[in-house]
Amino acid sequence: MRGKEPENSYFRVLFRRRRGAWAMAAAAAAALNLAIFALVPYLLEADPEIKTYKKIASGINVIRMQEPEDPEPEPKEEEKEKEEEKEEEKPDPKKEAVAKKIARPEMTVPFDINPRLPAGPDSLELPEMTTPQAYSPKDMFSAGELDRPLTAVSRIPPTYPMRAKRRDIEGWVKVRFVVDKQGRVREVTILEQEPDGVFDKTVRNCVSRWRFKPGTVAGVKVKTVAETTIRFELD
């Protein structure tokens, strides 16, 4: 049946069929293996690239749109009126654009804008010069309105007063100060303190020596009002 060519015709036919079957099996096995190994890499397929791109883009948009906090209709109207008034003047468009950018948050600050007031801050170019108030919304920004949080360049911790240390006094001081366009600290005011009159001197001394990177709004350096609480704790 197997091996050498058999004598009988029936076995000769069988033998030939056997050989044909082997040839067929070889061809089929080769094709099957090729198919399996060619298809396996497609099992590892992963293509969610386009989706993620879309997501990232929309995310950026949402963040950028947030800038005007609560656009009240009233100040906008006023701004329009002002612009209409000044159409003849035609100030330098570049400067105006910057001024507008800075001016925008001022409208949202709780500040009673009286439309009947005589032309006070006439030009949009120089709003901060015309209002010399300490915390005027024109030139002052709180830390939350900045492009990025205030970063300290040098921030020396206050010295613990000897008197308090001797008496085991712990406490805290809430302080407000203004970081000017050069990054220096000005106008340090003590808002609250606990206990009274123990730590305020050392806090004043040390806070006024702090240096910051000047805060920016829309890329323009501005004065910033910042508040912080300094805790005095004995270890």
Add this chain to the structure above:
Amino acid sequence: MIQDLFTALYRMSQYFESGGIVMFPLAALSLVMWLLIIDRVLHFRRLYRKNMSSKAAWAHISENRMPDPAHYQGAISVLVAEFIRSRSGDPVLDRFILDETVLKINRSMDDHLATIGALAASAPLMGLLGTVIGMIVTFDVIAVFGTGNARAMAGGISEALITTQTGLLVAIPGMYMKGFLERRAQKLKQRTAVIGYYLRRHL
């Protein structure tokens, strides 16, 4: 169409490359295993179809006539042909010769099944070997670059995973086909044995 084919071939070569050295014996193993499986499938199919009835088998033997290969090609016709070729004419001796023929045919049913089983069982082990080699590569990379360089480690890790995957993909259908072929062989053996007893009674 042809473009897709080339892409598939290219990806296959990339896949082999990232699988490392174990991929080649694995592919050879798969090739041999499927060769044997397909041959066995064709063989059993031929033994199943165009079979003789027991009466026709007895008619052929009593007339001492070889079966016509165009009509009959199943397991029983092979048995009849083998018996006619080797029969002696003495009825007592012929019974023993018939038994021997049945045994011989039944033994040939199991021919490559054990090999197929062994190949299918060793494919995942070979994948495991590839995994170990891949992990060694990874640790070599860690020894040089530290754990910070994930990109460099990825080569070894992908080698480890791809060989395992391939080993399993070879073994799972192989195991199934082995079971399938064993069931077929069992049925064919029973059928031949039944006809063998029938012919033995008539001799």
